[in-house]
Amino acid sequence: MINETYYAASARDRDERDTLRGDYGADVAVIGGGFTGVNIALDLAERGYSVIVLEQHCIGWGATGRNGGQVTGSLSGDRTLQKHLTRRIGAEAAADFVWDMRWHGHDIIRDRVARYAIECDLVSGHLHAAWRASDMAELHDVAAEADRRGLGDSVTLLDRDGVHEALETPLYHGGLLNRRNMHLHPLDLVRGEARAAESQGVRIFEGSAVTGIVQGPRPVVETASGRVTVETVVLAGGAYHRLEARSLAGRLFPAALGNMATAPLPAAEARAINPQNLAVYDTRFVLDYYRLTADNRVLFGGGANYSGKASEDIVGELRPALERTFPRLRGVEIEFAWSGQAGIVPNRVPMLGRTAPNVFYAQGYSGHGIATSHIVAGIMAEAVAGTMDRFDHFDSIPHARNPLGERAGQGMLTLGMAYYKLREALGV
Ligand SMILES: Cc1cc2nc3c(=O)[nH]c(=O)nc-3n(C[C@H](O)[C@H](O)[C@H](O)COP(=O)(O)OP(=O)(O)OC[C@H]3O[C@@H](n4cnc5c(N)ncnc54)[C@H](O)[C@@H]3O)c2cc1C
Structure with missing residues (x-):
């Protein structure tokens, strides 16, 4: 069994989902079915948006279904973030923001596990x-x-x-x-969250690798066998995607x-x-x-x-x-x-930004992403809905690009x- 993950072998939910075939429309397309993508979709659906998630393999296939399962308050890049925010909003508010980023993810996870009765061996x-x-x-x-x-x-x-x-x-x-x-068992958590998202109306397609995003007033997300036309795209492909290379290549390793x-x-x-x-x-x-x-x-x-x-x-x-x-x-x-x-990410601060006014991305938790991805998902959903304050805190941080x-x-x-x-x- 060497080389199969323990999580995949012990997952409670093994059902497969359809591949995207044909033309679809929605308010938002989310690319990537890890903690970031699934929780953005769930959060947006709870706010009343119609959402389609496209995952190239299956839900939790990436880092989300392969990690150590440790939900801790470690936020990568915390010092750089706090320094940057101190200049932006003052020392006290910056310290509070960073503290919240450390600990609020735990509450979101506990709340989702309780609200949607997700079995994931949480201890x-x-x-x-x-x-x-x-x-x-x-x-x-x-x-x-x-x-x-x-x-x-x-x-x-x-x-x-x-x-x-x-x-x-x-x-x-x-x-x-x-x-x-x-x-906890991270694959069980994300698959429980995916079920929760579907219970709120989210449509999830697996085996649906996105090959490109056609930008425009109504961007189009393309796969080999289908297209989704939306108001907003959120890219949540973690370390596994190479999309939007013109803006993002050479920034995440x-x-x-x-x-x-x-x-x-x-x-x-x-x-x-x-x-x-x-x-x-x-x-x-x-x-x-x-x-x-x-x-x-x-x-x-x-x-x-x-x-x-x-x-x-x-x-x-x-x-x-x-x-x-x-x-x-x-x-x-x-x-x-x-x-x-x-x-x-070279400066270790999570990368939240946009490659176009209606194409967002969130990635790069530098190995500490279970709690952080849950907070980031809320920040991204908030931004898609038009409240930009927390998103702008991250978007304003310069990230080096390796030329x-x-x-x-x-x-x-x-x-x-x-x-x-x-x-x-x-x-x-
Ligand atoms: C071995 C390991 C151990 C870790 N241990 C911990 C830990 O104990 N605690 C902790 O807090 N963090 C840990 N982390 C980090 C944590 O797992 C990640 O930060 C988090 O899971 C990132 O979630 P994500 O959804 O952003 O990315 P991912 O989970 O990687 O999801 C991205 C998804 O996007 C999909 N995708 C990519 N490109 C496309 C495309 N073109 N079209 C469609 N889909 C696409 C991928 O298939 C993938 O499923 C660990 C990471 C690893 C690798």
């Missing part, structure tokens, strides 16, 4: 584990900010012994336990991230290594992340290949890190290994990652 509890003793300072700051903002009850700083009570591992110098963060899942562990063993069923990641730039699944597998990810190409030996690369983390799992059977592409194109940018990212990996190996 609360996360540990941000300090790789080096010096990393505790950063975790102290997060705890202090949570305290100031009334979320102090949700977080607890753990020292080395505290971490070793929470996890059977020789690693880490301490950590921040966060009960607001969650983990796909990074291939690997994941694997062990065979189910005996319940007693799963409880022994992770008694509180926490999702965990560490404080390194190139980090390890892991958690237990509902059927007691360890789902483990880490590293990143910034060449954009999937590794040919994911298990060979990840197994040493898994065994270093949980020595009792030495030699454990690995049943699944897969990779997915995350969209990396040499994606390949040269990819090379620079690969070099950058090698630098960080070397620093971390040397402990500096």
